[in-house]
Amino acid sequence: MKKRRIYPTALLLFGFVAAVTLSDLVNPVRAFSEMENRELKTASQFTLSRLFKGDFQSRYEEVVADQFVGRDEWITLKSMTESALLKTENNGVIYGKNGALFGKLTSYNQEQLTKNIGFLQQFAEKHDNVTFGVIPSGYTYSTDQLPAGSGQIDQLPIIADIEKSLADSVQWFDVAGLLTAQESESLYYNTDHHWKGTTAYLAYTALCEQLGMQPVAEDQLTLREVNDFYGSYFSKCKKAGIQPDTLTFYDLPFQVAATVDGTQKSGWYDPAQLEKRDKYGAFLYGNGGLTILSRLDRQTKEADHETSRLLLIKDSFSNALAPLFMNNFDEVYIVDLRSYPMGLTKLCEETDFDEIVVLYNFENLESDTNFYRILQ
Amino acid sequence: MVFSSLLFLFRFLPAALLLYYLTPRRFKNLTLLIVSLIFYSWGEVKYLPIMFASMLIDYTCGLGIKRLGHNPKLRKLFLILSMVFNLGILFTFKYTGFFLENIEAITRIPMPDFSVQLPLGISFYTFQTMSYTIDVYRGDVQAEDNIINFGAYVVLFPQLIAGPIVRYSDVAAELKKRRITLPMIERGATLFILGLGCKVLIANNVGSLWDSTALLPLEQISTPMAWIAALAYSLQIYFDFSGYSLMAIGLGYMLGFRFPQNFNYPYIAGSVTDFWRRWHMTLSSWFREYVYFPLGGSRCSEGKRTRNLLIVWGLTGLWHGASWNFVLWGLWFFVLLVIEKKWLLQWYKQHKVIAHLIMPVILMVSWVIFAITDFSRLGGYLGKMFGIGGVVNASNPLDWLYALRGYGVSLLLGIILSLPVVKTVHEKLAVRFPGNKILSGVRTVLLAVILIISTAYLVDSTYNPFIYWNF
Numbered sequence: 001m002k003k004r005r006i007y008p009t010a011l012l013l014f015g016f017v018a019a020v021t022l023s024d025l026v027n028p029v030r031a032f033s034e035m036e037n038r039e040l041k042t043a044s045q046f047t048l049s050r051l052f053k054g055d056f057q058s059r060y061e062e063v064v065a066d067q068f069v070g071r072d073e074w075i076t077l078k079s080m081t082e083s084a085l086l087k088t089e090n091n092g093v094i095y096g097k098n099g100a101l102f103g104k105l106t107s108y109n110q111e112q113l114t115k116n117i118g119f120l121q122q123f124a125e126k127h128d129n130v131t132f133g134v135i136p137s138g139y140t141y142s143t144d145q146l147p148a149g150s151g152q153i154d155q156l157p158i159i160a161d162i163e164k165s166l167a168d169s170v171q172w173f174d175v176a177g178l179l180t181a182q183e184s185e186s187l188y189y190n191t192d193h194h195w196k197g198t199t200a201y202l203a204y205t206a207l208c209e210q211l212g213m214q215p216v217a218e219d220q221l222t223l224r225e226v227n228d229f230y231g232s233y234f235s236k237c238k239k240a241g242i243q244p245d246t247l248t249f250y251d252l253p254f255q256v257a258a259t260v261d262g263t264q265k266s267g268w269y270d271p272a273q274l275e276k277r278d279k280y281g282a283f284l285y286g287n288g289g290l291t292i293l294s295r296l297d298r299q300t301k302e303a304d305h306e307t308s309r310l311l312l313i314k315d316s317f318s319n320a321l322a323p324l325f326m327n328n329f330d331e332v333y334i335v336d337l338r339s340y341p342m343g344l345t346k347l348c349e350e351t352d353f354d355e356i357v358v359l360y361n362f363e364n365l366e367s368d369t370n371f372y373r374i375l376q
Numbered sequence: 377m378v379f380s381s382l383l384f385l386f387r388f389l390p391a392a393l394l395l396y397y398l399t400p401r402r403f404k405n406l407t408l409l410i411v412s413l414i415f416y417s418w419g420e421v422k423y424l425p426i427m428f429a430s431m432l433i434d435y436t437c438g439l440g441i442k443r444l445g446h447n448p449k450l451r452k453l454f455l456i457l458s459m460v461f462n463l464g465i466l467f468t469f470k471y472t473g474f475f476l477e478n479i480e481a482i483t484r485i486p487m488p489d490f491s492v493q494l495p496l497g498i499s500f501y502t503f504q505t506m507s508y509t510i511d512v513y514r515g516d517v518q519a520e521d522n523i524i525n526f527g528a529y530v531v532l533f534p535q536l537i538a539g540p541i542v543r544y545s546d547v548a549a550e551l552k553k554r555r556i557t558l559p560m561i562e563r564g565a566t567l568f569i570l571g572l573g574c575k576v577l578i579a580n581n582v583g584s585l586w587d588s589t590a591l592l593p594l595e596q597i598s599t600p601m602a603w604i605a606a607l608a609y610s611l612q613i614y615f616d617f618s619g620y621s622l623m624a625i626g627l628g629y630m631l632g633f634r635f636p637q638n639f640n641y642p643y644i645a646g647s648v649t650d651f652w653r654r655w656h657m658t659l660s661s662w663f664r665e666y667v668y669f670p671l672g673g674s675r676c677s678e679g680k681r682t683r684n685l686l687i688v689w690g691l692t693g694l695w696h697g698a699s700w701n702f703v704l705w706g707l708w709f710f711v712l713l714v715i716e717k718k719w720l721l722q723w724y725k726q727h728k729v730i731a732h733l734i735m736p737v738i739l740m741v742s743w744v745i746f747a748i749t750d751f752s753r754l755g756g757y758l759g760k761m762f763g764i765g766g767v768v769n770a771s772n773p774l775d776w777l778y779a780l781r782g783y784g785v786s787l788l789l790g791i792i793l794s795l796p797v798v799k800t801v802h803e804k805l806a807v808r809f810p811g812n813k814i815l816s817g818v819r820t821v822l823l824a825v826i827l828i829i830s831t832a833y834l835v836d837s838t839y840n841p842f843i844y845w846n847f
Contacts, residue, residue: 007558008820013565014393016827021386052421061383065835068382074835081829085581085789088782106592106772147781149774151596 024069033066034277035075037235040066079238088147093237096145101233101242103137103193106151108158108366116371117162120358123374124169127348127356131211132166133173134159135195135203135317135361138188141179155362156180171210173359178206189245192231193361194280197223197248200320208328211355216327221250229279247279249320255296256326260288261339268293268323283319289340290347293323293332307331311353313344313374315364329354337373344376377418378537379623380575382834388415392533396631397556405528405551408631415533416496423495426465431527433461434505435520438512442519451513458509462502469494474698497537499695503662505530508544510666517545525551534627538620540638541658547633554632564629566823567622573826574619576833578793581786583612585779586747594756598769600776602760606740608783609747611790614643617656643794646731647724648712648738659695663688686710696746701754705745712738 029042044059051057068074079090088095094102124130136155139146146152159176166172179187179199187199195203201218208215229247249269258265265285273282284291310329312322314336325332333351335344348356358374365371377384392411399407417424440454467475469492476487508529511517520526529551535542589597589605597605621638628635638658645651652660664673671684686707693706716724724731741758748754759765769775780787792798805815 005558007562007565008816009565009569009823010558010562012820012824012827013569016824017385017390020831021390024386054419054421057418061381064382064387068386068835071835074832077829077832078836081832085785086781088778106596147778149772149776149778149781151772151775151778 020069024064024067027067027069029067033072035072035235035238037278042067075238076240080240083240088150090237090239093233093239094139094147094150094152095237095239096139096142096147098145099190099242100142100145101191101237101239102139102142102146102152103233103363104150105137105139105153105155105363108153108363110366112369113158113162113366116365116368117165119372119374120170121167123358124167128169129354130169130356130358131171131173131207132358133175133203133207133360134162134365135175135359136179137361137363138193138195140176141182141187142185159362173207173210173357175203175206175359178202189229189231189247191229191234191242191245192280193233193363194231194317194320197250197320200317201250201324204321204324207357213328216324218250220253222253224249224251226274226279230277231280235277247274249283250324252323252326254326256323257294257296258284259292259294260285261290268326280316280319284322284334287316287319287336287339288334289336290343291322291334291336293326293334295326295330298330307352309333309351309353311335311348311351311356313337313356313358315360315368317361318359321359337370338368341370341373342376344374377415379620379627380572380830380834382831385831385834388418393630405522405525408533409524409528409531412528412531412533412536416531416536420493420496426495427531430462430465430501430505431523431530434458434509434530435523435526437509438519438526439521441509441512455509455513459506462506465495466498466502469498471694471698500539500541501530501536503541503659504535504543507541507662507666511543511545517548520544520548520551532633534624534631534633535635538617538624539656539658540621540624540635541662542633542635543658543662546636550633556630556632560629560632564626564631566626567629568626569823569827569830571619571622571624571626572830574615574622574793576619576830576837577826578786578790579612579614579616579619580833580837582608582783582790583616585783585787586612589779590747594753594760594765596769596771596775597757597760598773598775599760599763599767601769601779602757603740604776604779604783604787606744606761607787610643610736610740610743611787611794613743613746614639614794615790641794641796643736643739644732644796645735646728647716647721647735648709649716649721651735651739652709652713659692663692667691682714685713689713699749701745701749701751705742708742708745 030040031042032038033040041059041062044056044063046056050059065071082090089104092104094104096102120130120132124132136159139152140155143152156176163172163174179202182199182202186196188195201221205215226247227244229245230242231245234242234244252268256268258268268284269282270285271282273279273285308329309331310325311333312318312325312335314322314334315338316336318334322332322334333347333353335347337344360368377388379385388411392415395411396404396407413424413427416427437454437458441451444450444454473490473492476490479485480487508517508520512519520529529544529547532542532547585608586605589601589608618639625635625638636658638656640654640657642651642654645654668684668688671687672680673684674681676684689706689710690703691706692709693703696702696705741761744757744761745754748757756765772778802819805812809815
C-alpha cells in the first residue's frame, strides 16, 4: 500500500488561519477594553464616499484589530516574549531593578516649559495669593533602581532653575525638597505615574503649614486601601509578572458634595471606579474641567465673603490631594486646564478665593500646551 | 494592504485562497486578477484607473509589437510608448516633488508644492511591465494574447508591492498552465511563516532601537551607540525586506508560481561585488539586463565601462527614493565597485578573513547613508561613528550599555539568522537522518511558535512600519 505523505506546515498555516479567522468572526463585539482602559472601535460604516476616501478601509482595519479574538491574551503573550528577549523597556516605560517601572524621559521641552512659566508669572501678577509647586516624577526618588545608561534626565536641577526664575509675585512651594527629605522609598506607585495617597498627604501638610493653616492630623482620617491596582505604566508596557499596587487614599470624616462640570455627584470619589482597572480615575471622577467640592455638614454662609475658598489649578496628581483641603476650606475649586478651555479669568472675577495653588508634575508642566488657558 | 497585518492574515488570505482553490482551473487567473485588484485598491481606490491603464497600455503595446513584426518603425513606436508611459507615471508620482524642489533651489523661482501619496508598489510593477514589453520587442517572450492572464501578471498580489521583481519571462509559462501541488503548498507555507517571522519578530524589534536613536540629538549619541544603532538598522532593513520577499515567494508557491529568489545571505558577502549578487537580486539583475548590458556592459573600453556603472548605480540609488542621499548611496556603491574591480577583488580573495571583517563595516556605513536623508545630520552621524566630534555621550556615558542590555538578545538573534547557520545545521541533520520524525516534529513546532508569536506581535503592534513600501 502506498504510504500517504503528510504536509505538516501547510496544515499548520491553513489550520491556524482558518481557526483564528472563524473564531474571530463569531467572537462577540466588545465596546470597552478594561485592559487598555479605552473604548474599542466596533464598526466601520460603509458608504461609497468613505470607500473612495479610504476612511471605510482604515476604520475597518482598526475594528479588526480592536475586536480581534483573544486580543488581551495575544497582548499578554507578546509581553511575555519581550521578557524572554530581556527587553529593558517597552512603549515608554523602563524596567528598573526589583520589578520597578518608570516612565522614560530622556528629553524635555524647554521651550514649552519657559512659555508655561511665563503664563504663570502673568497670572500671578493679577492675583496676590498664588502659590506654585512642581512635583518631580517618581524615578527621581529611585535613581538606584534605574538601569545603568537609561539616560533619564535629572529633574531636580531643572526644577531648581524654575524656582530661581520666578518673580516675587509667586510663592514657591518646594515639593522636591519635601520629598527628598523623606526616608521612605515608596512615595509613588510602582505601576502608575502618580504619587501615593500617603505622599499626597505629606504634601498637603507641608502646604498647609506654608499657607499658615493647621493641617488635619492623620489619625482623624481613615486610610483606605484598594488592592489589585494596575496603573498607567503597567497599561503601557504590560510587562509580565509585575505585582499590582495597593491604591491608598484618606476618607474624610464628613460628607462632601462634588460638582463636576456642572453635574452633581455624591462624594468626592466614585466607588464604582475603584472596582475597575483604572482605580486612580475614581478620585474626582477623572479630570473634569471645573470640579467644586463643598462640605455637606456646613450651612451655606449668608454672606459670600464669609465662605472660605481654595482654587487649585492642577493636573491629575492633585486629584489625590485636593479633597484633603476640605478640612481647611468651606469650598475647594479644582480646575484642570486641559479640559477647561475658557473662563478662568471670569471665574476668578466672580468668585472670591482666599488662596490660589498651582501644582503640576514636571512632565506635564514641560509638555502641556493648554497652560496658556490660565490667562483665558 | 501589507502581508504582515491582521487584515491580510485573517481576512484577505483565507478568503482569497478559498476562492482561488475552488475556482476551476481555466478561471483561476480571473479569480487571481479580481482578488489582486481588491488587494491593490484596498487602501487607494482612487489609483485603480492607473492600474487599469498600465494593464491596457502594456497589453496593447505587447500585441502591437507582435502583430507588426514586419514594420520595425511601428514596433519601436510601441516599445517607446510603453516605456514613456511606465517611466512617465513613475516619474510623475515619485519624482515630481523632488524635481520641483531642486529647480526651485537652483533657479530661486518658487515652484508649486507637489506632494501626493505614492500609488502602492509603483516602483515594482512599472519595472515588471517594462520587462514584458522589452522582452517582447527583443523576441525573448511571446506577447500575451489574453488580457486576463496579462492583467493577473501585472497586479499579481504577492509580488505587487515589494518584490521580488518578477519578470514576465519568469512566470510566462506558469500563467498559462500551472500545477498546484501539495509539496509546493507545503514549501510555500514554510517560506511564508519564516518571512512573517523575519519581518514581525526581528525587523520590527531591532528597528525600534534605530528609530529611538534617530530621534536623539547627535551630542547625545556615543560612538559605540552609533555603531549599535547602525547594526540595528542593517538588520532591520535586511529582515524587513528579505522577510517580505520570502512571504511573497511563499504566497507564490501556494498559488502555483515559482518566483525568483531575492536574497541569498547578503551579509556573508566577501566583497561589495558579491554583496550585490546576494542583495535584492531581482533588482540587480533587472538593471543588468535592461540598462547595463544595452549600454555595452563590460565588453567595451574601460572608460565606457565606468560610465555604464555610473549610470546604473546612479539610477539604482534614485530608484530607492526621491532624495539626494539615495543618489549618494548609489554613487558610494559605484565608487566601491570600481575600486574593487580594479584592485581589491584579487586582494580580497587572498585575504578572506580580512574581507569578511571589513564588509560589515562598509555595509553599516552604507545603510547609514541610506537611512538619513538630511545631509548635515548624515555627516554628523558618520563623524560620530568614526569618533569625530567626541566619542563619549557626556549626558549619558553608558547609553551603549543600556542599548545592549535591552536589544542584545534581539541583535544577536538577528546576526545569527543572517548567517546560514540554521540552514546548514538543518540540511546536515536532514541528510544524516532522512525522514526522521523528531526532526520534522521540531521543525513544525518551531514554525508554529513563530506563527503564533508573530500573531501576538501583530495584535500588539502599535509599531509596524514597513520601510520598503514607499519605494
